[in-house]
Amino acid sequence: MIDAVRRLFVNDLSIDLGTANTLVYVRDEGIVLNEPSVVAIRLDSKGHKKIEAVGIDAKQMLGRTPTNISTIRPMRDGVIADYTVTEKMLQYFIRKVQKGRLMRPITRVVVCVPYGSTQVERRAIRESVENAGARKVYVIEEPIAAALGAGIPVGEARGSMVVDIGGGTSEVAVISLNGIVYAESVRIGGDKFDEAIVSYVRRQYNMLIGEATAERIKQEIGTAFPGHEVTEIDVVGRHLAAGVPRNFTMNSNEILDALQEPLAGIVKAVKQALERTPPELGSDVAERGIVLTGGGALLRDLDKLISEETGLPVIIAEDPLTCVARGGGMVLNMLDRQGDFYSFD
Amino acid sequence: MTSDPDLSPDELAPGASAPASPPSGPASPGAQLRRAREDAHLTLEDFAAQTKLSVATLQALEADDFGALLEPVYVRGYYRKCARLLGLSEEGLIAAYNARVKQAQPQTPARIRLSAGSVESRSGLGRVLGLVIMAIIIGLLAYLWFMRSTTDPLAASTEVQRVPDVAITTTPAVTAMARPASEPEPEPTDAPAETTAPAAATSEPATGAATVAAADALARGGLTLNLQFRETSWVRINDAEGRALMNGLMNGGTAQTVKEGTPPLSVFFGNAPGVVLEFNGQPVDLGPYTQSNRTARLTLPLTN
Numbered sequence: 001m002i003d004a005v006r007r008l009f010v011n012d013l014s015i016d017l018g019t020a021n022t023l024v025y026v027r028d029e030g031i032v033l034n035e036p037s038v039v040a041i042r043l044d045s046k047g048h049k050k051i052e053a054v055g056i057d058a059k060q061m062l063g064r065t066p067t068n069i070s071t072i073r074p075m076r077d078g079v080i081a082d083y084t085v086t087e088k089m090l091q092y093f094i095r096k097v098q099k100g101r102l103m104r105p106i107t108r109v110v111v112c113v114p115y116g117s118t119q120v121e122r123r124a125i126r127e128s129v130e131n132a133g134a135r136k137v138y139v140i141e142e143p144i145a146a147a148l149g150a151g152i153p154v155g156e157a158r159g160s161m162v163v164d165i166g167g168g169t170s171e172v173a174v175i176s177l178n179g180i181v182y183a184e185s186v187r188i189g190g191d192k193f194d195e196a197i198v199s200y201v202r203r204q205y206n207m208l209i210g211e212a213t214a215e216r217i218k219q220e221i222g223t224a225f226p227g228h229e230v231t232e233i234d235v236v237g238r239h240l241a242a243g244v245p246r247n248f249t250m251n252s253n254e255i256l257d258a259l260q261e262p263l264a265g266i267v268k269a270v271k272q273a274l275e276r277t278p279p280e281l282g283s284d285v286a287e288r289g290i291v292l293t294g295g296g297a298l299l300r301d302l303d304k305l306i307s308e309e310t311g312l313p314v315i316i317a318e319d320p321l322t323c324v325a326r327g328g329g330m331v332l333n334m335l336d337r338q339g340d341f342y343s344f345d
Numbered sequence: 346m347t348s349d350p351d352l353s354p355d356e357l358a359p360g361a362s363a364p365a366s367p368p369s370g371p372a373s374p375g376a377q378l379r380r381a382r383e384d385a386h387l388t389l390e391d392f393a394a395q396t397k398l399s400v401a402t403l404q405a406l407e408a409d410d411f412g413a414l415l416e417p418v419y420v421r422g423y424y425r426k427c428a429r430l431l432g433l434s435e436e437g438l439i440a441a442y443n444a445r446v447k448q449a450q451p452q453t454p455a456r457i458r459l460s461a462g463s464v465e466s467r468s469g470l471g472r473v474l475g476l477v478i479m480a481i482i483i484g485l486l487a488y489l490w491f492m493r494s495t496t497d498p499l500a501a502s503t504e505v506q507r508v509p510d511v512a513i514t515t516t517p518a519v520t521a522m523a524r525p526a527s528e529p530e531p532e533p534t535d536a537p538a539e540t541t542a543p544a545a546a547t548s549e550p551a552t553g554a555a556t557v558a559a560a561d562a563l564a565r566g567g568l569t570l571n572l573q574f575r576e577t578s579w580v581r582i583n584d585a586e587g588r589a590l591m592n593g594l595m596n597g598g599t600a601q602t603v604k605e606g607t608p609p610l611s612v613f614f615g616n617a618p619g620v621v622l623e624f625n626g627q628p629v630d631l632g633p634y635t636q637s638n639r640t641a642r643l644t645l646p647l648t649n
Contacts, residue, residue, distance in 0.1 A: 010470055106473060138459045151418035288419050313397040315422025336470055
């Protein structure tokens with residue numbers, strides 16, 4: 001009864017404002033929105049900017065727009081690159097989630113920020129969420145949210161290691177007793193994988209492909225560790241010398257080759273985190289293993305790569321894409337508990 | 346070497362003795378693992394080297410020793426890992442595991458570092474809800490009180506004073522029209538309004554009709570202000586709520602009556618000597634309030 005009344009007036013959201021995708025978790029409902037963080041903006045004849053599309057619709061326009069429409073990805077490297085557009089996008093998402101409600105509820109939002117983000121970047125994220133219609137904004141660090149969402153018991157006096165590979169950043173964190181013991185954030189993520197594929201194709205094939213194509217290649221045949229059967233994909237790109245679209249075929253080993261650099265960066269961050277972890281916690285991690293979350297965990301055999309490089313068991317969390325948003329949702333549930341959490345800034 | 350969820354317990358490799366007698370249905374995940382591993386001709390050590398899991402963990406997994414294993418999130422991860430290596434069905438293994446372990450919701454931690462917009466030890470939910478409910482209650486009470494205060498006198502007058510009211514309206518009328526000289530013996534004894542009404546009739550026979558109206562309004566619990574303008578005068582009357590009951594220039598020779606408003610009324614006359622004022626049927630002498638510039642400012646009812 002009290003819950004029903006509360007739900008009428010208060011709407012609690014957990015937002016994973018990611019570089020690639022934005023996810024919204026509604027308390028008591030679950031993940032209700034999962035859309036690409038893309039906004040299409042139309043410039044009208046008077047020079048006014050107007051939001052043309054947001055999310056999935058905008059992503060379909062990516063790279064296919066006429067001159068008066070531009071598609072923008074307002075988030076870069078896990079932080080806000082375009083403040084106003086981010087605000088508009090959030091506003092759109094929050095309204096979409098709250099559509100059909102009689103009155104505008106008091107909206108409380110838990111939003112995640114990368115561990116390595118600066119205070120300025122955090123403030124920008126918080127303020128843009130506030131301006132998008134949230135009454136109260138709580139900021140939580142992504143590794144903690146990812147660990148919570150993966151189901152890791154973060155409150156125990158045991159070390160757990162989470163590697164969250166997002167679109168813009170990868171976060172490696174050792175967590176014990178609800179806090180981050182050591183964390184490392186590198187600005188390598190799905191986007192860097194795509195860029196690596198684009199530049200590899202340009203280098204090796206003298207062909208130009210778009211980000212969307214690169215992403216498709218990565219998702220379909222991308223792999224992080226050799227050993228699997230080799231798969232192939234047909235790609236159409238523009239030949240740089242001839243200037244005309246051409247067909248060509250890529251295989252998974254080439255993608256593995258293309259991804260070497262960003263993958264090495266992630267492995268290095270994991271190793272560095274292990275090096276700097278206190279030995280007691282390190283032994284806990286060795287015993288239990290490293291948990292992979294985030295969209296990057298879906299790259300085939302990434303767990304195997306990290307496992308081989310570190311010699312530790314690596315497991316992939318269930319539904320790795322939504323871990324952070326679900327973890328934020330768990331934080332929402334504890335917002336109402338008295339005095340259990342504290343703030344920092 | 347594909348998934349074998351329909352592996353019956355008697356087909357299990359020897360030694361796959363689950364601690365508890367496994368429930369009927371799919372084979373225990375440990376038994377499935379062990380069988381798959383043996384089919385692949387892998388020793389426990391080889392398997393451990395491939396998965397990077399410790400031999401002890403693998404043994405616990407194969408023996409279905411869930412007590413020795415860690416949290417479900419890790420165990421499920423181990424199963425997935427092993428299933429992929431051995432070519433088993435991940436879902437089958439995890440379903441078998443879930444069937445044997447009661448699903449415990451991961452407990453939410455006690456405290457988490459959060460950064461809020463402002464420092465807040467407790468959520469505003471209770472406070473906000475409390476405020477909303479309080480506002481609703483106060484609004485409701487105010488509304489009820491307001492309704493009572495406006496309807497009550499009316500209700501009282503209609504119920505109790507209806508009969509005397511009729512008497513009042515008739516008596517002075519008769520007095521005024523038939524016999525200008527007063528005859529105050531008949532009814533007027535009960536209500537105070539009745540005593541004033543004939544009194545007004547006696548003092549001002551010319552305004553008999555107005556007096557009747559005044560008495561009538563008074564009986565209904567309102568107030569009556571009779572204004573006779575012998576000369577043109579500016580007049581402004583505001584009631585206690587700040588409402589302007591009358592505000593303007595009144596020509597000489599006219600009469601005005603004010604019957605509404607919440608007392609006390611603040612009255613201002615621009616040309617006081619030209620105005621004859623009656624409040625609730627009783628004449629008010631403006632003399633003491635009149636200034637040298639002929640204006641008068643007073644509050645009704647008069648406070649002495």
